[in-house]
Amino acid sequence: MTEIFDRFGKPLGGIFLGLALLWLAGMVLVPGVFMINASLRPHLPPPLRGGELDVYVLDNFAYLINHVNHGRIFFKTVWSSALVTLVTLLLCYPIAFWLAKVARRWQVAVMLVLLLIPYLMNEVLRGLAWYIILAFSGPLNAILIGLGLMDEPVRWYGDGGVVAGMAYAYLLFMLFPIYNAISTLDRAQIDAARDLGASAWRIHRRVVLPHAKVGIATGCVFVFMMAAGSYVAPALLGAPGSRWFTQIVYEWFFEIGNWNRGAAYGVALMAMCLAVVLGLLALFRVNLASAVK
Amino acid sequence: MRFGATQAVKSLSLDVRQGEFFSILGPSGCGKTTLLRLISGFLQPTAGQVLINGKDMVGVPSNMRATAMIFQSLALFPFMRVWENIAFGLEARGVGTAERRREAERLLELIALPGYGNRMPGELSGGQRQRVAIARALAIQPQVLLLDEPLSALDLKLRQHMRAELRDLQKRTGVTFIYITHDQSEALAMSDQVAVMNGGELQQIGTPQELYSHPKTAFVAEFVGENNALTGTVTEVSGGTAVLEGPQGRFSGRAGAGLNPGAKARLYVRPEALSPSSETGENRLKLAIERFDFEGAFATAYALLQGTGSPQRMFMTISQQGLSDAPAIGAPFTAGFSAEDAIVLSDD
Numbered sequence: 268m269t270e271i272f273d274r275f276g277k278p279l280g281g282i283f284l285g286l287a288l289l290w291l292a293g294m295v296l297v298p299g300v301f302m303i304n305a306s307l308r309p310h311l312p313p314p315l316r317g318g319e320l321d322v323y324v325l326d327n328f329a330y331l332i333n334h335v336n337h338g339r340i341f342f343k344t345v346w347s348s349a350l351v352t353l354v355t356l357l358l359c360y361p362i363a364f365w366l367a368k369v370a371r372r373w374q375v376a377v378m379l380v381l382l383l384i385p386y387l388m389n390e391v392l393r394g395l396a397w398y399i400i401l402a403f404s405g406p407l408n409a410i411l412i413g414l415g416l417m418d419e420p421v422r423w424y425g426d427g428g429v430v431a432g433m434a435y436a437y438l439l440f441m442l443f444p445i446y447n448a449i450s451t452l453d454r455a456q457i458d459a460a461r462d463l464g465a466s467a468w469r470i471h472r473r474v475v476l477p478h479a480k481v482g483i484a485t486g487c488v489f490v491f492m493m494a495a496g497s498y499v500a501p502a503l504l505g506a507p508g509s510r511w512f513t514q515i516v517y518e519w520f521f522e523i524g525n526w527n528r529g530a531a532y533g534v535a536l537m538a539m540c541l542a543v544v545l546g547l548l549a550l551f552r553v554n555l556a557s558a559v560k
Numbered sequence: 561m562r563f564g565a566t567q568a569v570k571s572l573s574l575d576v577r578q579g580e581f582f583s584i585l586g587p588s589g590c591g592k593t594t595l596l597r598l599i600s601g602f603l604q605p606t607a608g609q610v611l612i613n614g615k616d617m618v619g620v621p622s623n624m625r626a627t628a629m630i631f632q633s634l635a636l637f638p639f640m641r642v643w644e645n646i647a648f649g650l651e652a653r654g655v656g657t658a659e660r661r662r663e664a665e666r667l668l669e670l671i672a673l674p675g676y677g678n679r680m681p682g683e684l685s686g687g688q689r690q691r692v693a694i695a696r697a698l699a700i701q702p703q704v705l706l707l708d709e710p711l712s713a714l715d716l717k718l719r720q721h722m723r724a725e726l727r728d729l730q731k732r733t734g735v736t737f738i739y740i741t742h743d744q745s746e747a748l749a750m751s752d753q754v755a756v757m758n759g760g761e762l763q764q765i766g767t768p769q770e771l772y773s774h775p776k777t778a779f780v781a782e783f784v785g786e787n788n789a790l791t792g793t794v795t796e797v798s799g800g801t802a803v804l805e806g807p808q809g810r811f812s813g814r815a816g817a818g819l820n821p822g823a824k825a826r827l828y829v830r831p832e833a834l835s836p837s838s839e840t841g842e843n844r845l846k847l848a849i850e851r852f853d854f855e856g857a858f859a860t861a862y863a864l865l866q867g868t869g870s871p872q873r874m875f876m877t878i879s880q881q882g883l884s885d886a887p888a889i890g891a892p893f894t895a896g897f898s899a900e901d902a903i904v905l906s907d908d
């Protein structure tokens with residue numbers, strides 16, 4: 268904080284600080300307070316709002332907990348998002364390591380272009396690509412049957428399709444933080460570990476992973492948050508039995524029109540995500556500031 | 561050794577005896593690191609052999625060689641405690657925790673850092689980190705320790721202190737050290753043998769004294785220690801003595817290898833071999849002193865060569881006692897040297 272004042276002087280520093288606070292207030296605080304406020308009030312027809320029935324209650328949250336399906340979907344969403352995070356991590360770590368420490372310059376360039384081109388399309392189109400690939404009479408089934416690996420086409424839409432589509436959609440958000448982190452690792456550290464007789468596994472566990480930890484934590488936070496809040500991929504690639512919690516929130520808001528309950532569902536998801544992220548950071552022993560950096 | 565079009569280390573052959581402090585000295589970019597990486601096994605030569613204990617090591621990876629490398633950046637593992645760093649090689653060999661701790665403690669004693677085991681590398685000073693890197697390499701009991709300019713990151717005082725310490729450590733452990741440096745005073749101060757390299761080629765191998773008093777090439781004469789050079793053409797070579805004639809006069813000195821009359825050559829004379837002289841005769845120079853640099857026990861006099869077209873600066877060492885008789889600044893005087901103290905080397 269004092270750094271800002273030292274750097275820009277009192278008046279200009281004050282303006283910057285004010286703008287930052289305004290930004291926080293406008294984008295986070297006000298909508299947040301509005302949501303929490305709405306989530307704690309009962310859903311009433313307009314004439315009764317502000318009346319004696321309009322008091323703070325936990326009914327909306329109780330509804331979520333007591334609902335036969337919604338609680339299950341809630342946890343499934345969190346769990347599946349964790350799975351998406353894990354899948355992207357397992358995919359990205361080797362790629363990131365290869366890009367940062369093994370590949371030649373031209374190989375890095377080719378790989379980055381290949382990875383980036385799909386991201387020139389928006390998330391809907393990327394989801395749609397998987398929608399086409401995974402279709403019942405689509406290319407994936409055709410290839411697998413053509414190779415003789417399967418006898419009959421498989422219905423990919425559903426939980427598997429959603430996880431695959433999301434892992435693909437958020438790949439770069441995992442890749443880049445890890446790639447950045449590993450790039451800064453001194454080559455000599457890897458050489459030294461190898462010279463001392465360490466196996467590839469030990470080199471990664473003891474030297475590369477600890478160094479890449481902050482990047483990994485950052486990537487995990489990004490991907491988990493985006494997966495849990497994703498709407499497009501589950502809508503496109505899901506099956507009726509694999510609804511995502513965001514779809515239910517959407518229904519409460521815009522199909523059923525019960526904003527209070529929708530707000531409660533949204534707040535519950537947000538609270539859960541925050542808890543998971545903080546848990547994750549504690550697990551990695553990384554603080555929020557250095558993870559977001 | 562080639563990297564694409566660049567030949568980083570050209571054809572060379574050198575022998576390092578067991579238990580020796582062997583330095584490889586050369587300017588930056590001359591292929592020292594490449595040579596060391598060939599010895600350690602991080603690089604495989606495009607042609608040639610590396611023998612350790614008489615066994616051919618080509619194709620053997622670095623971790624299977626009896627060598628351990630100290631990197632220019634030290635490459636300590638920043639997320640491990642000092643003792644874990646030191647014991648990392650043992651950890652990789654599956655040695656148990658208690659045993660590893662004991663060995664790390666023993667090595668910490670050796671490098672005079674007992675009780676530092678639980679610190680993180682970031683909490684150590686430059687010199688301490690240096691010593692930890694050496695302990696980490698010694699832990700795997702290598703026969704040869706390869707050191708790539710390990711002192712280059714330290715400040716001058718510490719560097720001089722660490723020289724003595726490295727030298728001492730080498731003698732105590734009896735491990736062969738192959739030590740790379742671009743600092744000639746470092747190589748001279750520490751080594752049993754020094755190999756001087758330039759442009760990927762080996763110039764000369766010898767003890768520090770040999771390199772200093774019997775350089776074989778002009779490069780060695782100029783790179784190792786301070787030297788005065790006089791250029792000219794060889795007019796006579798006989799009985800190990802060569803005569804050189806140039807714009808500064810006629811001089812004679814010991815003849816280097818491969819000198820023929822008519823060849824362009826340089827005569828080198830050390831600053832301490834040059835002294836004011838009243839006699840006339842051979843090997844005389846007319847000088848005028850520009851300034852003195854006092855360095856305690858002696859002073860270096862910077863003098864301009866008189867009576868030649870292009871001004872050339874020479875320097876001579878004057879002892880503390882000689883200083884009172886030294887010529888005044890700006891006054892012309894005659895300096896001389898004996899032919900045995902000078903050497904004529906072909907100009908390449």
Ligand SMILES: Nc1ncnc2c1ncn2[C@@H]1O[C@H](COP(=O)(O)OP(=O)(O)O)[C@@H](O)[C@H]1O
Nearest residue numbers: 563566568586587588589590591592593594595
């Ligand atoms: N991996 C490499 N690829 C291409 N050129 C290299 C590589 N390593 C070293 N070189 C070149 O080889 C020469 C010698 O380098 P190096 O052995 O590092 O010199 P030194 O350690 O003596 O400063 C330099 O010209 C350098 O640019």
Ligand SMILES: [Mg+2]
Nearest residue numbers: 592593708709
């Ligand atoms: Mg080098």
